[in-house]
Amino acid sequence: MAPEIIAAGVGAAGAVAAAVVARVQFRKAKRTQERLESVVSGLTGLPEGVPVEFAEEAGYVQGIRIYRKDFVVRLWFEKTSSGRLQMEVETSFTVVNCGPKAEEHTVSSRVEPERADEDARILRLSGDGKDLLGQMFDFAYAEDAPGETQARRLLTIPPNQEKPENRVVTRFRKFAQINDSDVVYLATPTLGVTVQVEKRPADLGIAVQFGHRRGEEVETSPNAWRLRWAFLPWQSVHITWHNLAPRQQNDAEGTAVG
DSSP: OOHHHHHTSSSSHHHHEEEEEEEEHHHHHHHHHHHHHHHHHHTTTTTTTTTHHHHHHHHHHHHHHHHEEEEEEEEEEEEEESOOOEEEEEEEEEEEEOOSOEEEEEEEEOOOOOOOOOOOOOEEEEEGGGGGTTTOOEEEEOOSSSSEEEEEEEEEEOOOOSSOOOEEEEEEEEEEEESSEEEEEEESSSEEEEEEEEEOOOOOEEEEEEEEEEEEEEEEETTTEEEEEETTTTTTEEEEEOOOOHHHHHHGGGGOOO
């Protein structure tokens, strides 16, 4: 805060005193900030002078204990009689605890229905493997039961960096327009992401973009996209689909899956 603002409305002597105090406080605050930046930079290995906000992000990375690896998004597309798309989306991943003690980790799934006449719902939430001994679960939601749109499970993950043995799977059904897109936000640090299209109409084109600074290094194969790098929380994967023109459809027929 500037000294002149602090001194406003006081006498001349008071103004001088307030200005001196303000300058002293300003210098102290500046030295404190410089020390903080120096300490954080030393802890994170960043050069001195890098804004402390960046250093704090680097410090966050150094404090990561739980992350997900081998994250796979599998997609099934099917046209409906109403001219829309029915989608099934499955995600699977392994949870790794690289800390010295057991850590809690929540897995969840949520789908938001767009229209009341469409049966968007959770289809499955499961977890198994030695790391989840005593906690394994498999909730498969019956089609004739009321549709659930949210599901979650709190897990305790033991230290397992050397040999993680678990797999969590979520699956849900949703509906969308023929020309549309979706974003998968990665709320937990994640190492390696793959998007795989298991089924699509021959006249539906798919594009995948990774919200990552190394997104151009994506590895592709027919109907699959993979980026092996680390994703920080809230980085994303953008999936776009659109109806192909007849010529584009012919070009794509060789890679269509059923």
